[in-house]
Amino acid sequence: MKCLSNEELKRLVEIARPTSKSGKIVDYIPALKNAEQNDLSVSIYYPDGPFYFAGDYLKKFTLQSISKVITLALVLSESGVEAVFSRVGMEPTGDPFNSIVKLESTRPSKPLNPMINAGALAVTNMIKGKDHKERWDRLIHFVRELANDPYISFNREVSDSEYETAHLNRALCYFMKQHSIIEGDVEYLLDVYTKQCAIEMNCSHLARIGAVFAMDGYDFTMGRQIVSKDIARMCKTFMVTCGMYNASGEFAMKVGIPAKSGVSGGIMGAVPQKCGIGIYGPSLDEKGNSVSGLKLLEMMSEKYDWSIF
Numbered sequence: 001m002k003c004l005s006n007e008e009l010k011r012l013v014e015i016a017r018p019t020s021k022s023g024k025i026v027d028y029i030p031a032l033k034n035a036e037q038n039d040l041s042v043s044i045y046y047p048d049g050p051f052y053f054a055g056d057y058l059k060k061f062t063l064q065s066i067s068k069v070i071t072l073a074l075v076l077s078e079s080g081v082e083a084v085f086s087r088v089g090m091e092p093t094g095d096p097f098n099s100i101v102k103l104e105s106t107r108p109s110k111p112l113n114p115m116i117n118a119g120a121l122a123v124t125n126m127i128k129g130k131d132h133k134e135r136w137d138r139l140i141h142f143v144r145e146l147a148n149d150p151y152i153s154f155n156r157e158v159s160d161s162e163y164e165t166a167h168l169n170r171a172l173c174y175f176m177k178q179h180s181i182i183e184g185d186v187e188y189l190l191d192v193y194t195k196q197c198a199i200e201m202n203c204s205h206l207a208r209i210g211a212v213f214a215m216d217g218y219d220f221t222m223g224r225q226i227v228s229k230d231i232a233r234m235c236k237t238f239m240v241t242c243g244m245y246n247a248s249g250e251f252a253m254k255v256g257i258p259a260k261s262g263v264s265g266g267i268m269g270a271v272p273q274k275c276g277i278g279i280y281g282p283s284l285d286e287k288g289n290s291v292s293g294l295k296l297l298e299m300m301s302e303k304y305d306w307s308i309f
């Protein structure tokens, strides 16, 4: 925990904040367009210590792709490793997160990994439940457990906005349905997926969830194992190899921690056996990662010696 204090964190946030000028707010999901370009907040949670925070750390944002790690943990717990990896691969990709190209060229046809949209849609399709409502209930219940907050919910405006415009995700789904990677009604799947992406929380919630993964699935606050050690390990591995999309290699070099980003500008970090990190900075680089969030993580990782490599 060396040198870590709220004052220090605040200083790092103010150094990183100006970098947000070089990025762009996501606009393909209309409801996300109005985010504040210069927002930057962070929360760090050490299970055996206090929360550290800087910036407007209680401001809520939607998880977007960060939710993919959570759904993966749930589905691995419910259905087991074999069932999941018979439909989704384990390899990183150099293509953008919403790319369709590898779906056709990979043989047998299956999404490369669960952190790209195709893979995440296939994983969401595997959540257990008699219908899409029950699947959603299971997922949000699991998120509430991880965040230790029974009031976590989703932002209806954001989920509706994505649902109405998710033509590319629809195309991915129909392609996968043709190839028997997914089953059932595509519209119901998109209903659950867009709600999952619109789950709303603040940096401290996200830091808490990151800490559960960092501590091998164990929730220190409540004294219980939420995710098995093995599943927490698999999730962290995907976060390292695919968590920052096709910038995961550079991120491993510069920061070196398991992390997952989303196009809302959120980043969840899990520093093994140390802490969980939640960041929000909505200005994105061309690969869809928070510009100022990346800068902040780079500085923190160096200062606090977080790289796992």
Ligand SMILES: NC(=O)CC[C@H](N)C(=O)O
Binding pocket: 063, 064, 065, 066, 097, 098, 117, 162, 169, 197, 261, 262, 263, 264, 288
């Ligand atoms: N990279 C992301 O955060 C993408 C999530 C977004 N909801 C989508 O499916 O396009």
